[in-house]
Amino acid sequence: MEIENLRDLIARPHVVLWDFDGPICRLFAGHAADRVADDLVNWLEGRGLHGLLTESERKSLDPHIVLRAVDRRHPGSDLVDELEERLTQEELRATSSAMPTAYADPLIRTWQAVGSRLAIATNNSPRVVRTYLESRGLTSCFAPHIYGRTQQLNHLKPDPHCLNRALSAMGSAPSDALMIGDTPSDLLAADAAGVPFLGYARNERKEKLLRDAGATAIVPSLKPVLELLRSGPQA
Structure with a gap:
């Protein structure tokens, strides 16, 4: 400009x-956000919750999209709290290589x-x-x-x-x-x-x-x- x-x-x-x-x-310069998103998706699928996400949400490579999608379907739930904490821990790990x-x-x-x-x-x-x-x-x-x-x-x-x-x-x-x-x-x-x-x-x-x-x-x-x-x- x-x-x-x-x-x-x-x-x-x-x-x-x-x-x-x-x-x-x-x-996420040294701690890829797309891998974090994949990990969240895999964690959900490991608990039999594959159907919570649409195909585009599963492939979004954006952890916030995954988090928001689950919250829309189960707002305020323990599941959302646990998923959010998992994302926070990944973000905390990422700070060392940011x-x-x-x-x-x-x-x-x-x-x-x-x-x-x-x-x-x-x-x-x-x-x-x-x-x-x-x-x-x-x-x-x-x-x-x-x-x-x-x-x-x-x-x-x-x-x-x-x-x-x-x-x-x-x-x-x-x-x-x-x-x-x-x-x-x-x-x-x-x-x-x-x-x-x-x-x-x-x-x-x-x-x-x-x-x-x-x-x-x-x-x-x-x-x-x-x-x-x-x-x-x-x-």
């Missing part, structure tokens, strides 16, 4: 809401240094987010504003629940915030909450998905955001 448009977008927010897996790190997104750490610290308040709004477990942030020395940049997956799985993005929780806790109007995300569900959640959106697309496939969903402000790297923030509003 054009630098002036990007400058205008990042100059406004008093509160910056970050998705976690993507803009901050690649959580790959930091280029320029994310300095951008987070710089945004905090210039006076913006930061929060995380994610479909990942908040336990996982805290573990990763502690490993990078970033906890103080966000705490206590980490809003992740709860037992109410119908509140996962694209539902705006975690964004609304962050805005309410931080006393921010949606128009005074900015959401940084890398998936259509991030965009849809931001739109539903009334929060401006900046898409991060590390490859052409991610960019196409965001554009097809209606995103207009997209960057392939966080570097220009960091450079603009460091240059100040008048540069």
